[in-house]
Amino acid sequence: MTIGIPRALVYWKRPHFWETFFEELGFKVLLSPSTNKEIVEMGVKVADPETCFSNKVYFGHLIWLDYSPPAVPKCDFIFVPRLKATEEKLEYCPKFFGLPDLGKILVKTPILTENFDERKEKFEKTLKRLGGKLNKNRGEIKKAQELAFLKEKEFKKKEKQEFSLKIQSKKPKIVLISHPYNLYDDYVNLRMKEKLEKLGAEPIFVDEVPNPKCDRSPFLMGWVAQPFLKGCGEILNKSQIPNLNWPKFHWEFGNEIMEKIQRILSYNIAGVIEISSFGCGCDAVIKEFVEKTFKENKIPFLYLMIDEQAGEAGIQTRLEAFMDTI
């Protein structure tokens, strides 16, 4: 049996995890290719014209995995998770909530889905239910899930090592702020990373910046543990941030990005670029506060909007101009 996974949007929230999980369960996994022009065009054709660009790209990937009747189906299922909330009780973008249902309208291949709402049940438990849907027993699911977590950790570790190298580099450091599905998808962000490297900068993704996790521990835990963890220097206590100048976001990426930005400020960076896909409602809110923070700290800030019509030449000019200001 083959399970298709679209390589866009929700996939980038946990890259490498899903394919490892399904492969370890004994399925063949068909990952859609990295985004190209054809996929984007297919997506734009079927999607609602006002939905955000990232969603259109996702629908393009879904259509790629689908088949037209005389042909043989490429896969038996397409996996579209419904991500609802994280451990910290923060919600994902509301557009994710409807993805499986919209997918059902678009494609003929049956859709495999499960509600990932960690306010109600743990991630592992949901995985168990998902495995149950595929007629796997508990042992198999547990093994697959452990291996998938391991693989994910491995990549995180590698990322961390690369990050520490990057942060020490002498080149002007530029932080790219966006959602993971814009950062890691090279076609979508118009090869921003490559372009910046060519211009002699060291691009750093906001995703790679270590998260000050201790900060969000429940009740007094962070405060109690602080004396014991003083040495590690990883703690960014709320009290260290002079009065929060952003509202408490109910989106998982909102708080994360804002907290990481506080950390970024201490890194001696040359400039910041925020990439936002056209029509993204959440970015419209977050951008205001990101921009404000960097303006207050007098760090050059560039806001780029990407959509299906964004030309590479235009972006190149803007990047060059931005690099000149630094």
Added chain:
Amino acid sequence: MKPIITFARWGNYTIAFKTLFEQLGLEVIPPEKTTSETIAEGARIAPEMYCFPMKVTLGNYLPALKKGANTIFMVQNVGGSCRQRYYGVIQEKVLKEAGHDINFLDFRAAPKDIYSTIKKISGASLLQILRAGRFFFKKLHLIEKIEKLAQFYRPREIEKGTADKILTDSLLKIEKADKEKDFSRIKKEILKRFSGIKIEKNKDLPRIALVGEIYTVCDPTINFEVERKLGLEGIEVHREMDITYHLKKLIFPWKDWIIQRKINPYLRSTVGGHGRDAIYEMLHYIEEDFDGIIHLLPMACMPEVTIRPILEKLHQESGIPFLSLSLDEQVAEAGVDTRLEAFVDLIKNYHNQKNSYIRNSQEV
């Protein structure tokens, strides 16, 4: 600094909100009526990609602020996971950056929060707050009721425009009423005037339903008076969305359960805002054998855009005429009118065809 209040405008309901603050003993400068100028003003200083109602309400504050208002009321968390809950924060930031010295009261729609905010600003006693609340709800109900009555009378009246005239008059009268004692008399008068309208009885009318985002559906000034235009074309307009509906849903959760059970084959989760309600209402109206659905939404509204493909699918399955109008500061009235006219023709044809089909099948 003596607080002079202004607040977000919301169609005809603004009157009720104004009364609420006045009854609390506060000085109120009501927000300006929405016109293309206020929309342009608001859109000029608002973030570009933000949703339309936020720009509209921002534009409505500005003239009131010029007149001397210094405190703004904004409720957040109206619809779950949508952007509405950041309206207050963003508006405060934008207005302060534009150089307005204001006190922004941004509170959650929970009874405790509402009470503490009002208490702090007005110093009114609990009894006074409850009284003001009661008067507010009385006015709100009457406004909603006469809106519904106008929907009923517009297509049926013999002398065109009577219902609208009475509606405008009554709204003025409701606005002027400042004593709860006289209110029942005023209510009687208004309802009497409505029932005095001469109508064509047993008229076979095509029926249209308005579904979609609550603010755009309820506010006639930003949806280019869709209700009135359709009514005068001889179409009966229905809509379920209003403040009472929304408040009821906030207080009693079971409406949500009913909705979810009904729309399960199409959407198995909330999408924030009133996303699910639109699907539920559309299913309901299809069952009721309506002749058309108009879906109103602000441009790029997250919940409504997410569910629009589902509404389109329902439209394809059932064959009911469907028009989706997304509104923003660049939409011109003429463009909307053209689309509405074409849609009205479609509806009338659909209605006649359906009727002749029924007649034929009865004859056979």
